[in-house]
Amino acid sequence: MTQTNDVHVLSFEPLRPPRELLTELPLGDHRAALVERSRQEVRDVLTGRDDRLLVVVGPCSVHDTEAAMDYARRLAEAAKQHSRELCVVMRVYFEKPRTTIGWKGLINDPGLDGTYDVHRGLRTARALLLDILDLGVPVGCEFLDPTSPQYIADAVTWGAIGARTIESQVHRQLASGLSMPVGFKNTTDGGVQGAIDACEVGRNSHVFFGVDTDGRAAIVTTTGNEDCHVILRGGRSGPNYGPESVAATLAMTEKAGLKHRLVIDASHGNSGKSHERQAVVSDEIAAQIAGGQAGIAGVMLESFIVAGRQDLDSGQPLTYGQSVTDACMSWETTEQTLATLAHAVTARRAAA
Ligand SMILES: O=C[C@H](O)[C@H](O)COP(=O)(O)O
Numbered sequence: 001m002t003q004t005n006d007v008h009v010l011s012f013e014p015l016r017p018p019r020e021l022l023t024e025l026p027l028g029d030h031r032a033a034l035v036e037r038s039r040q041e042v043r044d045v046l047t048g049r050d051d052r053l054l055v056v057v058g059p060c061s062v063h064d065t066e067a068a069m070d071y072a073r074r075l076a077e078a079a080k081q082h083s084r085e086l087c088v089v090m091r092v093y094f095e096k097p098r099t100t101i102g103w104k105g106l107i108n109d110p111g112l113d114g115t116y117d118v119h120r121g122l123r124t125a126r127a128l129l130l131d132i133l134d135l136g137v138p139v140g141c142e143f144l145d146p147t148s149p150q151y152i153a154d155a156v157t158w159g160a161i162g163a164r165t166i167e168s169q170v171h172r173q174l175a176s177g178l179s180m181p182v183g184f185k186n187t188t189d190g191g192v193q194g195a196i197d198a199c200e201v202g203r204n205s206h207v208f209f210g211v212d213t214d215g216r217a218a219i220v221t222t223t224g225n226e227d228c229h230v231i232l233r234g235g236r237s238g239p240n241y242g243p244e245s246v247a248a249t250l251a252m253t254e255k256a257g258l259k260h261r262l263v264i265d266a267s268h269g270n271s272g273k274s275h276e277r278q279a280v281v282s283d284e285i286a287a288q289i290a291g292g293q294a295g296i297a298g299v300m301l302e303s304f305i306v307a308g309r310q311d312l313d314s315g316q317p318l319t320y321g322q323s324v325t326d327a328c329m330s331w332e333t334t335e336q337t338l339a340t341l342a343h344a345v346t347a348r349r350a351a352a
């Protein structure tokens with residue numbers, strides 16, 4: 001008989017049920033308390049009940065868990081130092097949405113070499129999240145695959161839906177069921193309305209296809225997620241972190257009835273993916289905050305130990321602590337940027 005199904009599928013390998021991994025690497029009471037507490041802090045910052053600034057900061061992607069832990073230890077100190085002004089969440093991104101083709105992140109390909117050991121990727125990702133939480137540092141992830149959250153989301157304080165997927169119904173529905181505040185980026189062309197629409201969809205209850213903790217395909221019914229918010233990341237039409245863009249977006253969110261303030265990504269379309277430019281953009285956002293702009297709730301920074309980026313397939317040994325996806329600011333620049341943002345919050349407080 002002519003085969004008309006799975007014509008382009010080479011193989012299916014069953015995924016281990018999420019419950020198995022959650023049992024093998026349990027979150028535990030102590031870490032769960034940190035996740036719950038930090039989610040509430042993020043909510044309070046987003047609504048303005050807490051006048052600190054949310055800072056989601058860390059590598060563009062995690063490719064080396066040792067370097068990620070080294071970074072997390074540094075960040076734990078800096079977060080403590082600025083805890084009166086900044087609510088720091090570490091960017092721990094395991095899933096990379098690509099413009100075309102490229103490495104899709106540690107969960108998809110932990111060997112970085114096209115061997116796609118997804119089970120190892122899931123285990124490594126979860127173990128790293130638990131280790132970072134043990135340092136007292138809450139984590140933020142982008143959710144890209146609709147199945148993967150069942151393996152890691154209990155450990156995540158803040159989630160993002162990226163610029164390439166915010167118009168996808170699948171991702172908007174996913175956000176409606178996630179347990180943490182979720183930020184939607186503007187689209188890659190710079191359009192903000194898609195992110196506002198996504199918040200509207202994410203706030204509502206949905207019924208859709210998903211997977212349960214036992215790994216069974218399931219009909220999922222969600223309550224809706226009240227903590228959906230907009231992230232300005234710039235785009236092909238140019239950056240959108242400046243005062244006019246911020247004011248225009250705040251007017252749009254208010255009109256749409258969104259209660260959360262904005263997060264601004266200093267990287268991506270706002271920096272032209274230049275790590276040097278990113279520091280300048282952060283300073284300009286800090287100046288707006290210091291000038292009293294209360295609509296800015298958070299800033300996202302792509303930062304690692306060593307400045308810049310490197311290619312995975314250069315044939316050279318990888319530089320320790322340097323990004324293999326987007327260029328990141330160095331740890332030294334990050335320290336300065338965090339201090340500048342903290343000073344800006346103090347100034348905003350004084351002006352309020
Ligand atoms: O943050 C990462 C990148 O901006 C995003 O994943 C797209 O990367 P690419 O354009 O290199 O594929």
Ligand SMILES: C=C(OP(=O)(O)O)C(=O)O
Nearest residue numbers: 097162163164185233268
């Ligand atoms: C892919 C990312 O961003 P964006 O969706 O804004 O391109 C990211 O933050 O890693």
